[in-house]
Every structure is written in structure tokens, then in C-alpha cells.
């Protein structure tokens with residue numbers, strides 16, 4: 001049997017970040033997994049894509065996190081890396097609500113392990129607006145949780161369009177940035193700065209994803225003890241409580257070990273044996 005403690009304990013992980021994420025990620029991983037976390041100096045993660053659109057992100061969110069982790073390992077000659085990647089999109093099941101999905105990835109090239117913790121939250125201030133006056137900008141700022149949360153003011157929707165000021169966290173800096181842009185153009189583009197160190201709300205979601213990562217690392221295969229024993233398949237078809245027809249709700253989940261391929265099925269993962277008839281295509285067409 002492997003022991004996840006033995007695999008990770010007392011090892012040093014490089015954290016691929018330059019946005020202060022170590023403040024939340026490092027203490028959680030040190031406490032829960034015994035991993036010491038260090039940040040490589042001068043690590044420029046912006047080459048992998050920025051929220052402000054100067055550089056498009058490469059591939060999917062998890063691919064972007066993996067690239068950052070691999071890059072950190074190359075730079076530092078280590079074998080254990082942590083990387084995080086966030087995205088802001090309409091909520092997958094409720095498109096009128098904004099949501100923030102954070103991934104915190106652990107990559108261990110010594111043992112060939114990759115485990116991703118995730119957290120999806122509808123608590124986000126992610127937003128933007130075109131303003132024509134300082135008052136409008138200040139109203140946007142108030143609703144965006146400024147000055148605890150940073151702002152970006154620019155002339156156009158992308159940062160490479162003329163004047164742009166990032167990481168604004170004071171009223172003086174906000175006035176100056178908005179007035180500078182409005183002196184040159186009839187409108188200014190104002191948006192929330194989603195970089196972690198300027199966004200405590202996002203930091204909380206990153207912390208949640210880090211806890212999820214620790215939980216997944218500690219979820220070990222009952223057969224061989226390998227970490228990251230996780231759901232690989234969801235089987236839909238939970239029967240309707242009224243007519244017993246299969247619905248789109250999850251009936252069972254399958255956990256599978258990435259090391260020895262041991263599988264186990266868990267029925268009724270949400271603790272319910274029947275689906276609400278409201279989810280049934282016959283009872284509620």
C-alpha cells in the first residue's frame with residue numbers, strides 16, 4: 001500500500017504564481033499535506049494568458065494550469081509543482097448569474113501524479129462598464145467592492161488600446177485614471193481587476209479549490225493506496241419519484257484508481273434514491 005503522506009510529506013512544491021496566491025495556497029497545503037510551498041523568483045505567469053486580454057490563454061483552463069506547473073518545474077529543477085487558474089463565466093446551470101471557477105493543480109513528475117482541486121462560486125464581482133464621467137466610474141467602483149477590490153481603467157476594451165491603468169486601489173488613482181482617459185476619449189472602459197492579489201473574493205474561491213485539492217490527494221485507492229481516488233464517470237438515470245422513469249439526474253458515480261485501475265461504484269451519490277418529479281420529462285414535460 002502506498003501512503004500519500006510518504007509520497008508528499010516534507011517535499012517542496014514550487015507554486016507557479018506571481019499574483020500573491022501563495023498567501024492562501026501555501027498555508028493550506030503545508031497544514032493538510034505537509035508540503036512546503038515556495039514561489040520561484042521572477043516567475044512570469046502572464047506569458048500563459050492574462051485576464052485583461054493582452055495575451056490569450058493557451059487551451060482549456062486545466063491545460064493552462066498544467067503548462068504553468070510544467071514551466072515552474074523546468075525553471076527550478078524540482079519534481080513537485082502547484083499551479084492555479086481561474087475563469088469567469090456565466091454559471092453553467094444558470095446563465096444569468098456570473099460565476100468564478102478556480103482550479104488548483106498538483107503535478108508530481110517523480111510519481112507521475114496529477115490531481116486537480118476545483119471550486120465554483122457565484123460570489124464574484126467580475127464586471128465591466130463603459131463610463132462617460134467620473135461619477136459613473138465611482139458608482140461602478142462602489143458596487144465592485146472598491147477599494148478592497150482593485151480596478152482597471154482603460155481607453156478601450158483591451159489593454160493594448162491606448163491608455164490603461166491596472167491595480168487601482170485608491171480613490172485618487174481612480175480619479176486620475178478616469179480623468180486621463182476621458183481627456184482623450186468620450187468614454188472610458190472600467191472593469192474589475194481579477195488578479196488574485198487585487199481580488200479578495202477570488203482569493204477565497206482559490207482557498208476553497210486548494211482545500212478540494214487536499215481532500216482529493218488524501219482520497220486514496222482502497223486497493224493500492226494511490227492518492228487522487230476520484231470520480232471518473234457519472235451515470236445518469238435516477239428514477240422519478242412519481243413514475244419511476246429514468247431522469248437526467250445522477251444515479252451512480254464511478255471512482256477509479258489511476259494507478260491500478262481499481263473501480264468502485266457508488267449509487268445515489270447525492271443521498272436521494274428518487275428524483276424530484278419536476279426533473280422528469282414525463283411528469284413535467
Ligand SMILES: [Zn+2]
Pocket residue numbers: 221222223224225226257258259260261262
Ligand atoms: Zn489503486
Ligand SMILES: [Zn+2]
Pocket residue numbers: 240241242243244245277280281282283284
Ligand atoms: Zn415522472
